[in-house]
Amino acid sequence: MPGRWRIQTIRLQGVLVEACWRPMEGDVAGDFHDVIDLRDGRAAIVIGDVAGYGPAAAHRAEDLLISLRRAFRTTNRPTEVLAEVDTWVASEPGDLFATMACALVDPAERVVHVASAGHPPIAVVQGGAAGFLNRIADPPLGIAAERRQISYPLAGDGALFLYTDGLIERRGTSLDENLLRLLEIAATMEAESGGSEALARRASGIFGQPADDATVVSVRVRPWAGLTGTGSSGAERSGREVRLRLYVDPRDLRSASTEAVARELQRVVPSRLQIDMEVINITAAEGGLETDGVMAVPTIVRVLPQPTIRVVGGIRSPTELARALHLPLSDEES
Amino acid sequence: MGARADELERIEVGIPGLDLITNGGLPQHRLTLVGGTAGSGKTVFAAQFLAAGITGANEPGVFVTMEERPDSIRRNMRSLGWHITEWEDQNRWAFVDASPRHQVDTIFTGNDYDLSPLLARITKTVERIGATRVALDSIGALIGQFDRVTPTRHALFQLADALERVGVTTVMTAERPDDYGPLTTLGFEEFIADNVIILRNALDGEKRRRTIEVLKMRGGAHRKGEHLFTLLAGQGIVVVPVAIETMDYGTATVRQSCGVPALDTMLHGGLFERSLWLVAGATGTGKSLLAAQFVAGGVRAGQRCLLHSFEESHDQLVRNAAAWGMDFPALEEQGRLRIVAEAPESASLEDHLQRMKTTIDRFAPDRVAIDSLTALQRVATVKSFREYVLGLTFYIKVRALLGMVTSTHRDFIREESVSDLHVSTISDVITLLHYVPDGSRLARGVQVLKMRGSDHDKAVRRFHITDLGMHIEEPFEDIGGLY
Numbered sequence: 001m002p003g004r005w006r007i008q009t010i011r012l013q014g015v016l017v018e019a020c021w022r023p024m025e026g027d028v029a030g031d032f033h034d035v036i037d038l039r040d041g042r043a044a045i046v047i048g049d050v051a052g053y054g055p056a057a058a059h060r061a062e063d064l065l066i067s068l069r070r071a072f073r074t075t076n077r078p079t080e081v082l083a084e085v086d087t088w089v090a091s092e093p094g095d096l097f098a099t100m101a102c103a104l105v106d107p108a109e110r111v112v113h114v115a116s117a118g119h120p121p122i123a124v125v126q127g128g129a130a131g132f133l134n135r136i137a138d139p140p141l142g143i144a145a146e147r148r149q150i151s152y153p154l155a156g157d158g159a160l161f162l163y164t165d166g167l168i169e170r171r172g173t174s175l176d177e178n179l180l181r182l183l184e185i186a187a188t189m190e191a192e193s194g195g196s197e198a199l200a201r202r203a204s205g206i207f208g209q210p211a212d213d214a215t216v217v218s219v220r221v222r223p224w225a226g227l228t229g230t231g232s233s234g235a236e237r238s239g240r241e242v243r244l245r246l247y248v249d250p251r252d253l254r255s256a257s258t259e260a261v262a263r264e265l266q267r268v269v270p271s272r273l274q275i276d277m278e279v280i281n282i283t284a285a286e287g288g289l290e291t292d293g294v295m296a297v298p299t300i301v302r303v304l305p306q307p308t309i310r311v312v313g314g315i316r317s318p319t320e321l322a323r324a325l326h327l328p329l330s331d332e333e334s
Numbered sequence: 335m336g337a338r339a340d341e342l343e344r345i346e347v348g349i350p351g352l353d354l355i356t357n358g359g360l361p362q363h364r365l366t367l368v369g370g371t372a373g374s375g376k377t378v379f380a381a382q383f384l385a386a387g388i389t390g391a392n393e394p395g396v397f398v399t400m401e402e403r404p405d406s407i408r409r410n411m412r413s414l415g416w417h418i419t420e421w422e423d424q425n426r427w428a429f430v431d432a433s434p435r436h437q438v439d440t441i442f443t444g445n446d447y448d449l450s451p452l453l454a455r456i457t458k459t460v461e462r463i464g465a466t467r468v469a470l471d472s473i474g475a476l477i478g479q480f481d482r483v484t485p486t487r488h489a490l491f492q493l494a495d496a497l498e499r500v501g502v503t504t505v506m507t508a509e510r511p512d513d514y515g516p517l518t519t520l521g522f523e524e525f526i527a528d529n530v531i532i533l534r535n536a537l538d539g540e541k542r543r544r545t546i547e548v549l550k551m552r553g554g555a556h557r558k559g560e561h562l563f564t565l566l567a568g569q570g571i572v573v574v575p576v577a578i579e580t581m582d583y584g585t586a587t588v589r590q591s592c593g594v595p596a597l598d599t600m601l602h603g604g605l606f607e608r609s610l611w612l613v614a615g616a617t618g619t620g621k622s623l624l625a626a627q628f629v630a631g632g633v634r635a636g637q638r639c640l641l642h643s644f645e646e647s648h649d650q651l652v653r654n655a656a657a658w659g660m661d662f663p664a665l666e667e668q669g670r671l672r673i674v675a676e677a678p679e680s681a682s683l684e685d686h687l688q689r690m691k692t693t694i695d696r697f698a699p700d701r702v703a704i705d706s707l708t709a710l711q712r713v714a715t716v717k718s719f720r721e722y723v724l725g726l727t728f729y730i731k732v733r734a735l736l737g738m739v740t741s742t743h744r745d746f747i748r749e750e751s752v753s754d755l756h757v758s759t760i761s762d763v764i765t766l767l768h769y770v771p772d773g774s775r776l777a778r779g780v781q782v783l784k785m786r787g788s789d790h791d792k793a794v795r796r797f798h799i800t801d802l803g804m805h806i807e808e809p810f811e812d813i814g815g816l817y
Contacts (some may be wrong), residue, residue: 004511004512005511009478011442016437016438027353125422153722165717173582173765188406195434195437198401199480200372201372201373204372204373205372206372208537209537220437220438221438222438222439223438223439224439247451249449249450251792252448252450254446254447254448275658282450282451282454283450283454287456289451289454289458290430290431290455292457293431293435293436293450294448294451294478295432295452295480295481296447296448296449296450296451296452297447297448297451297483298447299447299449301452307439309439310436310439310441311439311440311441311442311443312438312440312441312442312443312447312752313443313444313446313447314441314443314444314446314447315443320443324441324443
C-alpha cells in the first residue's frame with residue numbers, strides 16, 4: 001500500500017527548500033534527501049535513491065545519509081562529497097546500488113554547483129525557460145570515478161528541481177519523453193512560484209501515481225540573499241529611505257505589541273536611514289490587502305529598498321526586526 | 335429565526351447529475367468540503383460551482399485560490415467554456431489571490447500570527463460583488479504556505495464560521511493522500527463541515543475511473559455510493575448517477591412503439607417515453623434493420639427522428655427502407671427524418687460527439703438512434719470511448735429523448751464490463767439479438783433482457799428478416815446455446 005505524499009518546507013537564510021515525497025510502501029522509502037545549512041547563506045541540497053523500496057531500502061538510505069553528513073564535515077564541494085560517500089559504499093559488504101545528486105547553492109554569488117552519481121538530471125527554471133543542468137549522468141555510487149562538477153548562474157527568480165526517477169518512470173513509457181514532459185511542467189512552475197508539491201502534483205496528473213518511491217525537492221533563492229552584513233546592505237546601496245507597511249488587526253494583541261516595537265526601529269538603525277512606516281488596520285483597509293497579498297497579522301512589508309521582504313509573526317525587539325528586514329544596525333546597537 | 339428551516343434549504347449546484355445524488359443540491363448558507371487526491375477534479379468542481387451559479391442562477395461568486403494563480407485558473411477553465419475574465423468585468427466573479435506567490439520573500443518569526451487579513455479579504459470581496467457562492471481551493475495549499483498547522487487550523491474554523499454568518503454557500507476543497515483511506519491529509523478538515531463530498535480518480539485495472547461520492551449531507555437523505563462522472567469540454571463535471579432511472583421515470587407512463595409491433599408486445603406495450611434502449615447482438619443479427627424500423631416507427635407516430643449510422647451508407651439505408659415501404663428521402667424532405675451516415679474514421683471521437691450534439695440541438699428530434707457504438711470504438715481509446723458513450727447517452731437522457739443505441743459487443747451486458755461502460759446501467763431497456771442453433775443451421779432469436787418499470791416477455795423468440803422487416807414468431811422450445 002503506497003504511503004501518502006508528504007511535504008516539508010525548510011526556510012534557510014538564503015534559500016527556500018520544499019521537499020515532497022511519497023513512499024511506495026508504508027512510511028519509509030529508499031528515496032532520501034537532505035538539506036545542509038552551511039551557515040554562511042549557502043546551502044547544500046542532496047537527493048538520492050537506493051534501489052528497491054520499503055524498510056530494507058530505507059535502512060540503506062539511512063546509512064547513506066549518515067556517511068553523507070560525515071562527508072560534509074570535511075568538504076562542501078559536491079564532487080568531493082560524492083567521492084567520500086563512494087569510499088563508504090565501496091567498504092560496505094553486499095551490493096548496494098544507489099544514485100545521488102548534490103547541489104551547492106550560493107545565493108549571494110547567485111551560482112549553483114552540482115555533481116551527480118548516476119542520478120536523473122537536475123532541472124533549472126529561470127527567466128521562463130527550463131533546462132537540465134547535467135543531462136549526462138556520471139556513474140552511480142560505489143563506482144569510483146572522476147565526476148564532473150557543473151557550475152551554473154542562478155538568477156533571482158530561478159528555481160532548481162531535484163527528483164528521483166520514481167517521479168517520471170512508468171512502465172511502458174519512454175523515459176526520455178517523460179523527462180521532456182517534466183521540463184514542460186517545470187517551465188510553468190516559475191510564474192506561479194510553484195514548488196516541489198506543485199510539480200509532484202502535476203507530474204502525477206500526467207504520468208499517473210508513481211510505481212516506486214518518488215521524491216521532488218525544489219530550491220529557490222530568497223530575494224534578500226546577499227544583503228547580509230552592514231557593509232553590503234541593500235539599504236545602504238539603494239538609498240536612505242526605508243519604507244515599511246505594517247498590517248495590524250486592532251483585535252489582535254500581537255499586532256499591538258509588534259506595532260510598538262516597530263515604532264522603536266528608527267532608534268536602532270543608523271541615523272542616515274529614514275524609516276517611513278505606514279500602519280494599516282486590516283479591518284478598515286480597502287485596497288492594500290490585495291496588492292500586498294497579506295494573509296496574516298502582524299505582517300511587516302519592506303517596500304523600499306527593494307527587494308521586498310515580508311516578516312510575518314510577532315516581533316519582540318527592534319533589533320530583531322532590523323535583522324529580519326535586513327537593515328543595518330547603528331554602531332551602538334551592533 | 336429561520337435557522338432550523340434554513341438547514342433544509344438546498345441550492346442547486348448546476349453540476350449535471352449532482353443535484354440528483356445529493357438529493358436536491360448543497361445545503362444553502364453552509365460549507366461543503368470536497369476532498370480528493372491530486373488530479374481528481376477538485377479545482378474544476380470548485381470553479382464549476384461558481385460558474386453554474388453565474389450562468390444558471392445569476393448568483394455572483396468569489397474564488398479564493400490558495401494554490402494556482404488566478405491566471406492559470408482563467409486559462410484552464412477556458413477549455414471548459416467558462417470565460418472568467420468576462421465575468422470578472424461584470425463583477426459576477428472575483429478572485430481572492432491567496433496563492434503562494436510570496437513564499438520566497440517571507441520570513442516567519444514564530445507561530446504567533448493570525449489569518450484575519452485573509453478572512454477580511456474574502457468577506458470584503460463577497461460584499462463588493464454581492465456574492466452568494468464562495469469556493470476555496472484548497473486547504474492543504476493554504477497550510478503549506480505557513481510554518482505551522484495550528485494558526486491555519488484556527489483560521490479555517492474562523493473562516494468557516496464567518497462565511498456561514500455572512501450567509502454564503504461555500505465549497506472548500508481538501509487534499510486526500512489516497513483515493514481510499516483517510517478522508518483528508520490533515521485529518522481535521524472534516525470537522526469543519528457537516529457536508530462532505532469525495533472525488534476519486536482511482537486506477538481500475540489499466541484505466542482511471544472518476545467517481546463522486548456524497549459522504550455526508552445535512553438535511554436529508556442522499557444517494558449512497560460512488561457515482562461515475564466525466565469531464566467534458568464545454569461542460570465540466572457531468573455526474574452519471576448510477577440510479578439514473580429515477581430521472582422522471584417514475585412518472586413516465588406513456589408508451590411508444592419501438593417500430594416493430596410484435597416487439598412492442600414483448601415489451602408489454604412498447605418503450606416508455608424518454609427511455610434509452612440498448613440493442614446488442616452479433617454481426618448480421620439485424621441491429622441496423624431494427625434501428626431503421628425504430629426511426630420509421632417514430633415517423634409513423636408523427637415524431638421527428640434522427641438516425642445516426644456509422645454502419646451503412648445513406649444510399650444503402652434508403653434502399654433497404656424502400657423495400658419495406660418507407661420513403662426515407664421524402665420524409666427527410668418533409669423534415670420528419672434526418673439521416674446522418676458517416677464513416678467512424680471520418681472524424682475524431684470528440685468531433686463526432688460534438689457534431690451529434692449539434693445535430694440534436696438543431697434538428698430537435700423526438701427520437702434518436704445510433705448505429706452502432708461498436709463502430710465508433712474502432713477509432714477510440716478505451717478511455718475516450720467510455721467518456722464518449724457516457725457523454726452521448728447522458729445527453730440523450732438530459733434532452734428527454736427516446737434513444738436507441740446498438741452494439742455488437744455482448745460485453746456491454748456482462749457484469750464485469752458494466753462498470754466499464756455503464757451503457758447497460760444507463761439503459762432502460764436491453765434487447766439481445768442472438769444466433770440460435772436450430773437443427774443443422776442457425777436461426778435468429780430476440781430476447782428482452784431488461785425493461786425498467788415494467789414486466790416483459792422473457793422468452794427468446796424466433797425471428798426472420800423479411801422484405802417487410804423483422805418478423806417475430808413463437809419462442810424457441812429448446813435452446814442448445816446462444817450466440
